[in-house]
Amino acid sequence: MKTAIKLVLIYFVMQILAALLVMPFTMLYSYAVNGTIDDMSAVALAPSMLLGFVGMGAYLWRKGYLKGDKRIWSPVSVAYLGWSIIIGFSTIFLIEFVMSKLSFLPDWMGATFDILQSGWLGIICISVLGPILEEMLFRGAITKVLLHKYSPVKAIIFSALIFGIFHINPAQVVGATLSGVLFAWLYYKTGSLVPGILVHILNNSLSVVLSLYYPDVKYTSDLLGEPAYWICLAVAVVLFVVSCKVMSSYRLPDSNITFKV
DSSP: OHHHHHHHHHHHHHHHHHHHHHHHHHHHHHHHHHSOOOOHHHHHHHHHHHHHHHHHHHHHHHTTTTSSOGGGGOOOOHHHHHHHHHHHHHHHHHHHHHHHTTTTSOOTTHHHHHHHTTSHHHHHIIIIIHHHHHHHHIIIIIIHHHHHHSOHHHHHHHHHHHHHHHTOOHHHHHHHHHHHHHHHHHHHHHSOSHHHHHHHHHHHHHHHHHHHHOTTOOSHHHHHOTTHHHHHHHHHHHHHHHHHHHHHTOOOOOOOOOOOO
16 A cells, blocks of 8 residues: 555656646746746646656656566457447446536636646647556556555555545546546456556546537536436446446456566
C-alpha cells in the first residue's frame, strides 16, 4: 500500500514540476501572441499535463513496471477486446445512472475540463493520453503491486479506491472508483493493459464528445428521453452480466513478473 501511495504522490509531483517547467515558455508565447500574460491556465494547462504524463511514464518504465513482462502490452485476443468494448459501454451506462442519482456532488473541475477541451492538445490529453498513462500507473504499477501483497478481491478494491480518490473532484470520485474496479479486474484477468486502455479511452472519449456536442445535457436520460433511456439501461444490465460471465472464463497463464518497488 505504501508503494501505491508513493506512486500517486510521485505523479502529482511530476505534474507540479511539469507546470513549473512549462510556465515560462507559455508566458513568452502568450505575450508574443496576445501582448499579455493574463489567463495563463488556458495556455499552460494542456502542455504541462502532457509533460507530466511523459515524465511519469518514463519513471514507470525506468523502475521496471512496464517492462519485463511480455503480456502487459498483449492485445489478448480479438474476441476479448470485443467483449471489452461491450462491457465498457454497459459499465459506462450503468455508472452514469448511478451518478445521475448523486447530482448533488460538487464539480470542482468543471472549469478545468472546459479549458482543456477548448484546444486539440487538451482533448487528446483527456481522451487518449490520460487514459493510457492512468492505466500504466494504476494497473501496470499500483494494481500489480497490490496483487503481489493482497488477495485479488482486496487488491482490486484497494486499487479502485485509490483510483477514485486520486481524481479528488467529488463529482468524479464515485464514478472513477466504480470504473477502477472494472479496469483492475481486466488487468487481473489478462495481465494486459490493452483491454483497460481501450475501455478507458472509450469512456473518456464519449465524455468529451457529449460535452462538446451536447454542452447543455448533463445525463444520458436527458438526451434519450423516456422510454428509450430505460430500455437502454435494461440492455446495459443484460450486456454487463453476459460479458462478465464470458470474460470470467479467461485464464491467465502463469508467469514471473519482476519489477522494482
